[in-house]
Amino acid sequence: MNDLRERVFIITPAAIWETEVDVHYGWWLPPNIGGDNAQGVDRLIYVVHFFMAVLFVGWGALFAYCLVRFRDRTGISAAYEEIKAKPSKYAEIGVIVFEVFLLVALSMPIWASVKTKIPTGSDVVTVRCVAEQFAWNFHYAGKDGEFGTTKATLVGTENPLGIDRSDPKAKDDIAVINTLHIPINKPVVIRGTSKDVIHSFFIPVLRAKSDLIPGMTVPIWFEAKKTGTFDIQCAQLCGNNHFKMKGQLFVDSSENFSKWLDEQAASAGGEEEEEE
Numbered sequence: 001m002n003d004l005r006e007r008v009f010i011i012t013p014a015a016i017w018e019t020e021v022d023v024h025y026g027w028w029l030p031p032n033i034g035g036d037n038a039q040g041v042d043r044l045i046y047v048v049h050f051f052m053a054v055l056f057v058g059w060g061a062l063f064a065y066c067l068v069r070f071r072d073r074t075g076i077s078a079a080y081e082e083i084k085a086k087p088s089k090y091a092e093i094g095v096i097v098f099e100v101f102l103l104v105a106l107s108m109p110i111w112a113s114v115k116t117k118i119p120t121g122s123d124v125v126t127v128r129c130v131a132e133q134f135a136w137n138f139h140y141a142g143k144d145g146e147f148g149t150t151k152a153t154l155v156g157t158e159n160p161l162g163i164d165r166s167d168p169k170a171k172d173d174i175a176v177i178n179t180l181h182i183p184i185n186k187p188v189v190i191r192g193t194s195k196d197v198i199h200s201f202f203i204p205v206l207r208a209k210s211d212l213i214p215g216m217t218v219p220i221w222f223e224a225k226k227t228g229t230f231d232i233q234c235a236q237l238c239g240n241n242h243f244k245m246k247g248q249l250f251v252d253s254s255e256n257f258s259k260w261l262d263e264q265a266a267s268a269g270g271e272e273e274e275e276e
């Protein structure tokens with residue numbers, strides 16, 4: 001898996017040219033394959049954009065009207081007192097009330113669900129994600145469902161997560177780079193952190209995005225409703241190869257997901273034997 005790691009430290013125009021853009025989303029939002037949270041984010045985006053358009057047209061029309069109505073004309077001089085008319089005040093109060101509604105009634109419930117209702121239980125798939133310049137390391141607990149110990153002193157090119165294989169719980173742990181496999185229709189919790197700088201874990205099709213911060217473990221959760229291959233992007237300018245910090249999300253059927261886990265477990269075992 002380590003051959004997947006590409007470390008190019010100099011940006012050349014050729015490097016930028018060769019970096020493929022896999023999915024062309026067009027001018028509209030990328031497809032949304034997420035659960036309730038992701039749908040809620042889209043609803044909010046639509047509502048906010050609709051009212052931004054109304055405000056844009058409304059204030060633009062008022063501006064144009066004022067340009068004509070109060071243009072410089074002979075015989076008419078400017079009035080230097082403050083405005084006495086009430087309509088502009090009402091319009092501003094209306095905008096404030098509506099913004100409070102957007103924030104309290106629409107944004108906060110979605111945010112609360114994303115940030116505080118982290119699912120727990122036996123059907124939850126938990127994956128650790130350790131971001132680094134410029135790759136995503138994913139850590140699966142393996143068959144026993146328990147993550148083995150990781151140690152900073154063990155971190156190296158062969159072991160980017162620093163998994164301590166002498167820990168019995170770590171024996172079946174799976175480490176993959178830039179590839180995240182998840183099953184369809186199951187809550188997935190990513191426990192994310194970073195080795196170096198602040199990265200931002202972003203899966204556009206799931207409307208899931210969160211900063212990953214060194215020294216902190218940040219939970220991110222979502223549910224995918226469609227199988228397929230999608231982009232994982234870094235949404236935080238994190239260094240000179242930020243633009244290449246991409247991963248792939250594979251949403252698998254539950255059979256394919258178990259099959260993939262078994263394959264990974266088998267190859268992890270194989271690697272250990274080679275080392276001995």
Ligand SMILES: [Cu+2]
Nearest residue numbers: 199234238245
């Ligand atoms: Cu990054």
